[in-house]
Amino acid sequence: MSAPSVSGLDRRLFLSSLLGASAAVAGLSGCAKGDASAETKGAATKPLADKVPAGTSLKIASYQNTQQLQFKLAKLPKLPFTVAGWVNIGAGPDVINAFRAKSLDLANNAGIPPIQAHYQGFDAKIVAINITRKPNYLFATKPGSDIRTVADFKGKKLAFSQGQAQGVVLLRALKKAGLKYDEVKLVPLTSNQFLTALQSGQVDVAPLGNTQAPAYLSQYGSKGAHTITTDVVDLLNLLWAPQSVLADPAKAAAVAAYIPEWAKGQVWTYEHPDVWNEEFYVKTQNLTLKQAQGISELANKPLFPPSWDEAIRWEQETADLLAAGGFVKKFDVSSLFDHRFEAIAARAVPAEYRR
Numbered sequence: 001m002s003a004p005s006v007s008g009l010d011r012r013l014f015l016s017s018l019l020g021a022s023a024a025v026a027g028l029s030g031c032a033k034g035d036a037s038a039e040t041k042g043a044a045t046k047p048l049a050d051k052v053p054a055g056t057s058l059k060i061a062s063y064q065n066t067q068q069l070q071f072k073l074a075k076l077p078k079l080p081f082t083v084a085g086w087v088n089i090g091a092g093p094d095v096i097n098a099f100r101a102k103s104l105d106l107a108n109n110a111g112i113p114p115i116q117a118h119y120q121g122f123d124a125k126i127v128a129i130n131i132t133r134k135p136n137y138l139f140a141t142k143p144g145s146d147i148r149t150v151a152d153f154k155g156k157k158l159a160f161s162q163g164q165a166q167g168v169v170l171l172r173a174l175k176k177a178g179l180k181y182d183e184v185k186l187v188p189l190t191s192n193q194f195l196t197a198l199q200s201g202q203v204d205v206a207p208l209g210n211t212q213a214p215a216y217l218s219q220y221g222s223k224g225a226h227t228i229t230t231d232v233v234d235l236l237n238l239l240w241a242p243q244s245v246l247a248d249p250a251k252a253a254a255v256a257a258y259i260p261e262w263a264k265g266q267v268w269t270y271e272h273p274d275v276w277n278e279e280f281y282v283k284t285q286n287l288t289l290k291q292a293q294g295i296s297e298l299a300n301k302p303l304f305p306p307s308w309d310e311a312i313r314w315e316q317e318t319a320d321l322l323a324a325g326g327f328v329k330k331f332d333v334s335s336l337f338d339h340r341f342e343a344i345a346a347r348a349v350p351a352e353y354r355r
Contacts, residue, residue, distance in 0.1 A: 063090030110165030111236035159206035260348030
C-alpha cells in the first residue's frame with residue numbers, strides 16, 4: 001500500500017512514522033520539542049586528554065565494513081583504544097536509535113541526522129567535518145517513467161526521508177526548481193526502502209547515492225528506469241557522538257584519537273581508487289569494474305577545514321529549510337558542534353586536503 005503524502009498538519013504524524021519502534025520505546029513522544037537537553041545537559045567543556053586511558057573502548061559505526069577495510073588497506077596504525085564493535089549501520093534514523101540504546105558511540109553521517117536528533121530531544125555533537133563539493137546523489141525514476149527533470153516532479157510521489165541526507169537533497173532540489181512542498185507528494189520512507197519502493201512503483205522518484213545507481217540501472221534500465229542528475233550538494237560528511245560519550249573524558253580522548261585515522265582513511269581511499277574499486281566495490285558490492293570506476297570518477301576530494309564556519313552556515317541553512325517546511329522547529333545549530341575537536345582532522349592530513 002502506498003504511503004500517504006505529507007503536507008500541513010500531517011507532518012507531525014509523518015515524523016512519528018519515521019522514528020521506528022525502538023525510538024518510540026525510548027519515549028520520543030515526550031521530548032520531540034526541539035529540546036536537546038532530554039538526555040544530558042550542556043556541552044562537555046573539559047580539555048581533551050593527551051592520552052587515551054587504558055581500558056577505554058568505543059563502538060564505532062562502519063557501514064558495509066568500510067572503516068575496517070580502509071584501516072586495513074591503508075595500513076593505518078593500531079588505535080590506542082579497544083573497538084568494542086564495528087557496527088554495520090549507516091542510515092541516520094538507525095544511528096539515532098543505536099545512540100539511544102547505547103549500542104553505538106561514534107558514527108559517520110551527513111549533516112541532517114544531527115538536526116533530526118536535536119529535534120527528537122537527543123543530545124549529540126559533531127566532532128569532525130569532511131566537506132564535499134560534488135553531488136553524492138542523483139534522482140532515479142521508477143521503471144517506465146517519463147520524468148526527465150526536477151520540474152517534472154510536480155504532482156509526483158517522491159521518496160523522502162527527513163532524517164537522512166537524501167531528504168535534504170530532495171528539499172533543496174525542489175526549492176531550486178521553484179516547487180513547493182504541497183505541489184508534490186512526499187512519501188515517508190527510509191533510504192533502505194527506496195529501491196523497493198521504486199521497483200514496485202510505490203514512488204515515482206527516489207534520491208539514490210552514486211554508488212547505488214549503477215546496480216539499479218543495470219537491472220531496470222531496460223524497463224524504462226533512468227536517472228536525473230542534480231547539482232545539489234550534500235555538503236557535510238561528519239563524525240558525531242552522543243553527548244554522554246563526549247562527557248566521559250576517556251571516551252572523548254578515544255574519539256579524538258580516532259579522528260586523525262578516519263581522515264587519513266578518507267584521503268587514502270581518494271588517492272588509491274584502483275585498489276578501492278577492486279577491494280570494495282567489486283569484491284564486496286558485486287559491481288563490475290567499469291561501474292566501480294564510474295563511481296570513483298564522481299568521488300569527492302576530501303576536505304577537512306581547520307575552521308568549521310562554512311559547515312555551521314550550511315547546517316543552519318539546512319535546519320532553516322526543514323523548519324520552513326514544518327518538519328522541525330527553528331533553532332541555532334551552533335549547539336550541535338563540539339569545538340574541542342575542530343582542528344584535529346585538519347592537522348592529520350596534508351595541506352591540500354585542508355582547503
